[in-house]
Amino acid sequence: MTAPLRILAINGSERDGNTADVLRYAAGVAARRGVEFETVDLRTVRMDRCGPCGDCNTRTVPCAVEDGVADVVARMIEADGIVFAAPVHGFGTASLMQTFIERAGVGHLRFDRPLTNKVAGVVSVARRYSGGEVWAQLTVNALLNRMIVVGSGFPATVHALHRGDALKDDEGLTNVSRLVDRMIDMMELLAEHHRLTGQDGPIHTGEANERVGLALNAAEFEDVPEPGLAPESALSAQARP
Template sequence: MTTPLKILAINGSERDGNTSDVLRHAAAVAAARGVEWETIDLRDIRMSRCGPCGDCNDRPVPCALEDGVPGVIRKMVAADGIVFAAPVHGFGTASLMQTFIERAGVGYLRFDRPLSNKVAGVISLARRYSAGEVWAQLTVNALLNRMIVVGSGFPATVHALHRGDALKDDEGLTNVRRLIDRMTDMMELLDEHRSLTGRDNLLAAREVNERIGLALNETGPSAAGEAAPDAAAPAADEQPSDELWARL
């Protein structure tokens, strides 16, 4: 029996409101396609803000803060597709989602980009303003993690003010449905390709950590005019250790 495909949704809202309603709508679309769905509400996760240590760009091991973020990362790595959903607060991304993408990205995902080739979708909610800006920020974050971003024609932005308004935005919900359908199509296509070719790393990255070799980060021989190491071959001390994900 074939293992069903799975989408994990990350809900960046502080309350069970319009964003949750939209994700329940999306879950129903996924269920109709035979896709498993799980929503993680960041409001229920014990999550610390980035601390004052300031060594994120240098440390060769995951973040030292102990909270619920590693558990969320584990579920993201195990999923076939990930939906990032957040409301607009103060003309920007809601603080829970902002904190999460900061902690997850620099604390765990930057080492070897474990979300590479997973299918990503983005949903943003707003009263009226800045829905596109939040959608764009979360989309760029997915691209940073080398995910395959699927669209719905128009961005999946939903307009709502009071609780229940999101379910009245027919055009927004149509774009959400199209997004989930297209994510499912892409996940099925990738799964079929993996089965036929036996290749899991479909779009292999040429380096483990894309920061290596950037002039901004050069502190070694190349800064003095000597030959820089091949960017495709990370230095030994930059290679992820076997224990890298032991804490996840």
């Protein structure tokens, strides 16, 4: 018997408010499709900001800061789909989600892109302004991690001011519902592909770390060969334009 498909939502809000309400709504959509839906509320995760060490761009192993970020990353790797959800604060992405993107992305995910070919969805919650900008930032972050981003027609941006307003935005919730359904459609397609072929994903992943070979980072990766090349060949490859 195959395990049920699972979606993990990352809630970047500092409170149990409209963003949490939208994710609970999304969980109901997933449940009707027989898909597990779990939410990580970043406000409950012990998460330090990036410190003064400044070695993020030169280290070749995950971040040494000991907090809850590594555990959240591990849960993301185990999921079939991931929803990134955050409210607009100060015309930008809420600070908890911004911190998580920085810590998880640079400190853990960039080395071998473990989220490659996982299905991603993005939800932003805004009173009126900058919902599209936050949605776009989170979408680019998913693309950076080589995830498969599904569309919902209009972006899944929900408008709300006071607690409870999000559940009154019928159009926004329709887009969230469509997003979750399309994520599940893609997850099922990928699962069927795996069943038929035994391969983890239909899309070639290429090199594990796209930073290898960039002249700016040559010193960082001078001992790391390109896929299929001996170490001495990798060094000469870094010098190619």
